[in-house]
Amino acid sequence: MAERTIRIGSAHGLHARPAKLFTQEVSAVGVPVTIAKGDGAAVNAASILAVIALGIDHGDEVTLTTESADTGVLDRLEALLVADHDA
Template sequence: MFERRVTVASKVGLHARPAALLAKTAAAQPVTITIRKDGAEPVEAGSILGLMTLGAEHGDEVVLAAEGDGAEAALDEVAELVGSELD
């Protein structure tokens, strides 16, 4: 299992437009990616509803995880998006 810790850069957190962009990117990956805040259960990063219920706000650190062929590259792509200003 590979993991990446990333700080949410979007000023509105992972809500609405940023969540939709993240879900679309995560769902397009060859592996399933999960995302969680410390102390919380992981949700599927390819699910807009899951991302919205995560409640990740600007400045929160989240952990992305995936396993399998292509997991590292997939995590790099999704981590870059989470760490970008998406507003």
């Protein structure tokens, strides 16, 4: 199991476009991943509706958790979350 806390880089947070890119990448990694905003409940990171419902804004910290011991999975997802997709 691996876990990582990441600060969101998109200027407008995880709205539709960056959330779509993120959830597509989660689906592509092929292992279960959850995302939680702050101390909130974790949701399925492959679900665009669940991710958008978290209301994640620029600068918010989220925690990704996966059952995979391969930290490369979290590296790929972190790269998407720290990038500003609104620039």
